[in-house]
Amino acid sequence: MAPRANWKGFLKIDEVVCPIALYAAASTSERIALHVLNRETGHRVRRQFVDEDTGKPVASEDQVKGYERAPGDYVVLEPDEIASAVPESDKTLAVQAFIRCDQVDDVYFDRPYYLGPGDPAARETYALVREGLRARNVVAIARTVLFRRMRTVLVRAHGEGLIAATLNFDYEVRSAAEAFKDISPVKIEKEMLDLARHIIATKRGQFDPKTFDDRYERALEEVVRAKLEGRLPPAREPAPASNVIDLMDALRRSAGAEANRTAATPARPKSAEGKRAAKAKKTAPAKNTTRTGKTAARSGRKKAS
Secondary structure, three states: OOOOOOEEEEEEEOOEEEEEEEEEOOOOOOOOOOOOEOOOOOOEOOOOOEOOOOOOEOOHHHOOEEEEEEOOEEEEEOHHHHHOOOOOOOOEEEEEEEEEOOOOOHHHEEEEEEEEEOOHHHHHHHHHHHHHHHHHOEEEEEEEEEOOEEEEEEEEEEOOEEEEEEEOOHHHOOOHHHHOOOOOOOOOOHHHHHHHHHHHHHOOOOOOHHHOOOHHHHHHHHHHHHHHOOOOOOOOOOOOOOOOOOHHHHHHHHHHHHHHHHHHOOOOOOOHHHHHHHHHHHHOOOOOOOOOHHHHHHHHHHHHO
């Protein structure tokens, strides 16, 4: 069954309009859900808003939002006043500009979505937009109202479809200069840098999300399974102690360990001819000037005859 769209509207590039549907690309629905229970009764516990001074429950009709202008002093905002700040939505994802794919810093990426055609009749226009982005190697920057807020959205081609990612606003992203201001300059010795480059080169690989597992989710699943089966959960293995004192020594040991792993990995023939040569070498009798056992005995009988 096709996923349910989170939002439907129109992608607009000047006079080109394409009906679109937005689908969440990431979800936590597959995670194990734990509820808060009353230990004595086993019943679920519900949250309730209470007055922090009186401790008495507050009914939903008596709950309002407020902005704290000073400790304990709030400006009350009524629901209709808050609603007046929500921008009107015309369900249009209007493209503002096309930019290079690498022009947006990853720190601005917020949440990913799949962007599909809104109806079968839109497939031709949808494909035109997708192939246009791919041919020019650009992404589209668009704006629309999503979930009660005006959002900036980055749209890029991906396989047979489009991926949209909402972007954080500039005021939401902390300054990198502020975050790293206490990091003082360090001069790295050439030998250390060479060792680091060697380690990185030997551990180069490809990103495959299937190779990364959620250790907490897996361990929690095993705990739940053990409880359901009436057995003790598996004992937790202690994490290996990390006691690195000398950085150069650690780099040398890492480079040596990687070299040993590489040497222990058997080389694979790269061609059919190489495979046949390896097989022939494996099955051929070993050349040895010193014969022992049955081989020496057979040789002796031949000479005697």
